[in-house]
Amino acid sequence: MNIEVCYTPQAYPLFHNPNAIVVVIDILRATSAITTAFFNGVEKMIPVATVEEALEYKNKGYLVAAERNGEVVDGFDFGNSPFSYMNSKVKGKTIAITTTNGTQAIDAAKNAQQIIIGSFLNLDAIVEYLNSEKKDVLFLCAGWKNKFNLEDTLFAGAVVEKLVLIHECTTQCDSALAAMDLYKLAKHNLAEYLANSSHRNRLAKLDLERDINYCLTLNLCPVVPIMEGKFLVKA
Amino acid sequence: MNIEVCYTPQAYPLFHNPNAIVVVIDILRATSAITTAFFNGVEKMIPVATVEEALEYKNKGYLVAAERNGEVVDGFDFGNSPFSYMNSKVKGKTIAITTTNGTQAIDAAKNAQQIIIGSFLNLDAIVEYLNSEKKDVLFLCAGWKNKFNLEDTLFAGAVVEKLVLIHECTTQCDSALAAMDLYKLAKHNLAEYLANSSHRNRLAKLDLERDINYCLTLNLCPVVPIMEGKFLVKA
Numbered sequence: 001m002n003i004e005v006c007y008t009p010q011a012y013p014l015f016h017n018p019n020a021i022v023v024v025i026d027i028l029r030a031t032s033a034i035t036t037a038f039f040n041g042v043e044k045m046i047p048v049a050t051v052e053e054a055l056e057y058k059n060k061g062y063l064v065a066a067e068r069n070g071e072v073v074d075g076f077d078f079g080n081s082p083f084s085y086m087n088s089k090v091k092g093k094t095i096a097i098t099t100t101n102g103t104q105a106i107d108a109a110k111n112a113q114q115i116i117i118g119s120f121l122n123l124d125a126i127v128e129y130l131n132s133e134k135k136d137v138l139f140l141c142a143g144w145k146n147k148f149n150l151e152d153t154l155f156a157g158a159v160v161e162k163l164v165l166i167h168e169c170t171t172q173c174d175s176a177l178a179a180m181d182l183y184k185l186a187k188h189n190l191a192e193y194l195a196n197s198s199h200r201n202r203l204a205k206l207d208l209e210r211d212i213n214y215c216l217t218l219n220l221c222p223v224v225p226i227m228e229g230k231f232l233v234k235a
Numbered sequence: 236m237n238i239e240v241c242y243t244p245q246a247y248p249l250f251h252n253p254n255a256i257v258v259v260i261d262i263l264r265a266t267s268a269i270t271t272a273f274f275n276g277v278e279k280m281i282p283v284a285t286v287e288e289a290l291e292y293k294n295k296g297y298l299v300a301a302e303r304n305g306e307v308v309d310g311f312d313f314g315n316s317p318f319s320y321m322n323s324k325v326k327g328k329t330i331a332i333t334t335t336n337g338t339q340a341i342d343a344a345k346n347a348q349q350i351i352i353g354s355f356l357n358l359d360a361i362v363e364y365l366n367s368e369k370k371d372v373l374f375l376c377a378g379w380k381n382k383f384n385l386e387d388t389l390f391a392g393a394v395v396e397k398l399v400l401i402h403e404c405t406t407q408c409d410s411a412l413a414a415m416d417l418y419k420l421a422k423h424n425l426a427e428y429l430a431n432s433s434h435r436n437r438l439a440k441l442d443l444e445r446d447i448n449y450c451l452t453l454n455l456c457p458v459v460p461i462m463e464g465k466f467l468v469k470a
Contacts, residue, residue: 014381146249148410174433175383185416198409
């Protein structure tokens, strides 16, 4: 079981492994929102890279989420606040979604054998899924506009730590080793550790403290969203 | 004084800052070798990206260093072992050099306002230089074939820590914060911390333990190599 961590979508082609399950990570907030949506009964999601594609789905009558730079794009139903999906009107629905970083990361990995969606909200479910599949794993952090970010790295580190400690995997990937060590430093208080981080500060300016604290909570939504063709569904 | 860390040459265009001094870092072993060369009396170096360019300089009668994948390229005078430069025959000479990662990083930053060469061997000299210049700083890690590596990141973290602690700089760059935290974990025994890292293992297979231990030693060569036109010279 080869384990690697890729810090940005830009670097994905260097890490592409046709045998790996790719875990896409955008903690603040796309993959936390997607995990929450499936836990709350959404049936399918359609991740798209551009606002134009999202608009096409809107014109076809779908519910559509569109976020850019932390805010809901004008004229769309949702952005990427997880709280939008705790709502009975999403149950059984198919929702198209485009976000600044998360859906770009899904798009970057489109040739992967399998893509699953990771967040602190489904940490243990992801660990168990990967452990049962026994395949190579590539963590793909969405980052912020192709720069490294801490919160996505910490989640990758959290899963790597569990795979190494509990399931006796090993890795010589430097970015996986760094992610694991950073998670060990941060895990006793993720919010405090991230207090100086770039994206947390970016969102704090938008008054999203409630979203941030929710996204840093472990195992609230034990589901594994997985790509099947152009759809995300529950595994 | 804005401080950022860029983990790979591939990502450099996202970080380019026309006002920043770029510190190029390739601890194992290009920037350690360059620092050692200047400390031992080399007058100028000419970093080139390709073996073909290096060969042109050889044909013109220059001493030429060429390394690929950790080994001296056939037909050249040196690779990138720092010990090659502890030799009276290099004194006062101009040496052209091409390496797997380090000279690619210098090439990636060629539009920077200023490029200097960092390694653990000149750590404090770099800190003092940056502190006296009081400009923005961008650390550019050479990595390994555009993947993140630990040893370059640790050196960036070492300088950031000193700038933050001693000189009261601040940063909200996530990769700078991560580098600093990783250095805090590693600094009491860099060699032990790096024992599982990818590149250290790659070099260990080539029997370069002596080079590795030398490259992880602090402040043996208090010089600051700086780019002037196509030449590296002593600042």
